Amino acid sequence: MSINHAILGILSCRSLTGYDLKKIIQDSPFMYWSGNNNQIYKSLVELLEEGYVTNEVQHQESSPSKKIYTITAEGTAELKRWVLSAAEPPELKKHFLVQLAWADQLSSEELNTLIADYEEEVRMQILMQKEKHKRGTFAPARTKREVYLWDMIHENIIASYESELNWLEKLRNGITN
Amino acid sequence: MSINHAILGILSCRSLTGYDLKKIIQDSPFMYWSGNNNQIYKSLVELLEEGYVTNEVQHQESSPSKKIYTITAEGTAELKRWVLSAAEPPELKKHFLVQLAWADQLSSEELNTLIADYEEEVRMQILMQKEKHKRGTFAPARTKREVYLWDMIHENIIASYESELNWLEKLRNGITN
DNA sequence: GGTGTCATGTAAACAGTTACATGATTTT
């Protein structure tokens, strides 16, 4: 459950509430967790127990009270330790490939429709990612290098989908109707 | 839980035991489930209850008895229904991007090491995929088109990793040490 | 004598999703 580390990362930029974190994670293209309440609020309790964050309750008139979470020195150290930890290969779960594997029972028309539907989905993802990036809800820019890294993260995601589109074109060309 | 459908797909090629299915799924590059016992044997019970498969117990001298599962007509119909169902976008969970997002606190050397480690991981994945493909434990080849589809599935995975390597090169070039 | 393969299954834990619950304010 490394959403804890993602939360630590976000909190290393600025202090936020669980509600804020939830929105940031839901809107993020690369923090791939759904960002549901259960995950966020549980993680924050854990991080609190481990001493990686502290919180300050802020009562507000005419609004529910907030808990503003702030990273501690131990939290910052743990974040760095984790960032340096062993890189893992990407987890690529392509449901579509499993469908395609058993698609030989389909007619040419059905197969073409299936492929077209997937292509449509991929194009939609690209649009959504670009839209998210333009609106740019949350992007730290503490140094030039950090701005570059975040741009490259965005590019990575776009490149993945575009590689998928290239493959789809080749797939389509190879299917003799 | 669409591992059920993947199992139906495999059984549509030939009748197999849970143990066989486990090995096939574990060795498969695109059937992304871990293929642990719990998943396989539970799925088979479910598929049996739904009437999508039947099984035949085969007692063996000097070996544990087998249950050989065979797909039914309803199973074949369900498989086709699922193959035609709405295509989903790929699920790309890149742990590394989350690390990179908070990597600005690292020194140039540390960052380079992190990137090099990831590149190594990706290269390793490519080798493993190609090795799996060469050994080719399970690949249906009932028609020319099916052979083509399975080749393209393999190519898709390789292309994904290669796109990652291209991006890594660009990332490395853009980092001014 | 230890490890690996064949073959079945269960238990416990962890991760993740959807939905529920509250309650005030603001927007449509």
Added chain:
DNA sequence: AAAATCATGTAACTGTTTACATGACACC
């Protein structure tokens, strides 16, 4: 009048992983 936003949290379920359990045989 209904829906969305702010803000917290819980409950129930599904999915997934790791580990346990059995037992015979084959290989080194």
